[in-house]
Amino acid sequence: MTTNTPSLSPSDIEQLIADRRDLHAHPELGYTEQRTASLIAERLDAHGYEVTRHVGRTGVVGLLEGTKAATEANSVSDGEAARTLLYRADMDALPVHEENEVAYRSQNEGVMHACGHDAHVAIALAVAARMAEARDQFRGHLKFAFQPAEEGGNGATAMIEDGVLAVPDVTAAIGLHVWNNFPVGTVGVYAGPMMAAVDEFHLVIHGRGGHGAMPQQTVDAIVVAAQVVTALQTIVSRNVSPLDAAVVTVGKITGGSAFNVIAGAVELRGTVRTFSKEAHTHIPGQFERVVRGVCEAMGASHTLDYKRQTPPLINNADMCELVANCAADVVGRDGVIRDDSVRTMGGEDMSYFLERVPGCYFFLGTRNEARGLVHPHHSPRFDIDETALATGVEIMARVIRRYLA
Numbered sequence: 001m002t003t004n005t006p007s008l009s010p011s012d013i014e015q016l017i018a019d020r021r022d023l024h025a026h027p028e029l030g031y032t033e034q035r036t037a038s039l040i041a042e043r044l045d046a047h048g049y050e051v052t053r054h055v056g057r058t059g060v061v062g063l064l065e066g067t068k069a070a071t072e073a074n075s076v077s078d079g080e081a082a083r084t085l086l087y088r089a090d091m092d093a094l095p096v097h098e099e100n101e102v103a104y105r106s107q108n109e110g111v112m113h114a115c116g117h118d119a120h121v122a123i124a125l126a127v128a129a130r131m132a133e134a135r136d137q138f139r140g141h142l143k144f145a146f147q148p149a150e151e152g153g154n155g156a157t158a159m160i161e162d163g164v165l166a167v168p169d170v171t172a173a174i175g176l177h178v179w180n181n182f183p184v185g186t187v188g189v190y191a192g193p194m195m196a197a198v199d200e201f202h203l204v205i206h207g208r209g210g211h212g213a214m215p216q217q218t219v220d221a222i223v224v225a226a227q228v229v230t231a232l233q234t235i236v237s238r239n240v241s242p243l244d245a246a247v248v249t250v251g252k253i254t255g256g257s258a259f260n261v262i263a264g265a266v267e268l269r270g271t272v273r274t275f276s277k278e279a280h281t282h283i284p285g286q287f288e289r290v291v292r293g294v295c296e297a298m299g300a301s302h303t304l305d306y307k308r309q310t311p312p313l314i315n316n317a318d319m320c321e322l323v324a325n326c327a328a329d330v331v332g333r334d335g336v337i338r339d340d341s342v343r344t345m346g347g348e349d350m351s352y353f354l355e356r357v358p359g360c361y362f363f364l365g366t367r368n369e370a371r372g373l374v375h376p377h378h379s380p381r382f383d384i385d386e387t388a389l390a391t392g393v394e395i396m397a398r399v400i401r402r403y404l405a
């Protein structure tokens, strides 16, 4: 550990944990993060940040310029703009009823920080405080984006549309997610496609209902739906490269009314997950073609609502090297997980930032078997090992200093 990067003092750690517990006790759903946003804005303002509220409705942006003088070694050459690093932390909670019996249990009935975004905000606030004290140790701009509505509300796009990536132009982005799949003391960093694109579909097959004993007078929507479900699976097995990962899931089917009635319509809902840009781009067209072809062949018609939720989250290799090196300084080389176990078919709207600027989104291990902190994200019993919070701060402070050296 160098003198430039002092570790957190006991009172810093106390504050960090107190912040996380305060946020945990007062969770707010996407786009209603008023208390959270006020707390963040006050704190950033007190540390000398230029604060902008209501960026993406309830989002908060904090901007700080480093004062480190340019030296021969690090001077920015003509034509090369100064760097601006975006640190993104999401703020929203979930509509989950907390079942943990802890002092900091949710006081907002039916709402819970069951994904760990309370930890993300607490870590980012501690990093913000630390970088304000260390302004003379970096150059360029550090921009915090406290993002609303990650859980299905697409707060990332809302902030981007409100200009979070401009003035000054962001040159790279970082962020982390606490991760109960990894033990505390470990960090997961993966260069390339780390989290899947999430698409959602709602399909209705229209046939012609009738008597269960007289199929010749009908178009049986259930028989058509059965063919469609089977045919859709060939998208993954026959259209996507076997070296690429994709999932087509029909999660819900509803149709029919009685044992002796042929159904006139069937409704199907599901999700498509992809990693590569190629699969993400081509699957919707193939999906529609399969549905149309099967329906036409059997005399049925369809209506399809196919929605993009989030693109695949793709990390930049250089930024991942930087983060992995900083993480190794804090948790040791052995604590940095870089294999396929980091990847998940889950989605994250951080992907919208990483589509536009190079960056690294990584996982901070928070699982602790001995203490029973093993419950998955979104579970009513989700909780984390808080010793990971300081680890997150130490890593992020190093990444900022090195990127903005």
Ligand SMILES: [Zn+2]
Pocket: 115, 151, 377, 378
């Ligand atoms: Zn979540």
Ligand SMILES: [Zn+2]
Pocket: 115, 116, 117, 150, 177
């Ligand atoms: Zn989350």
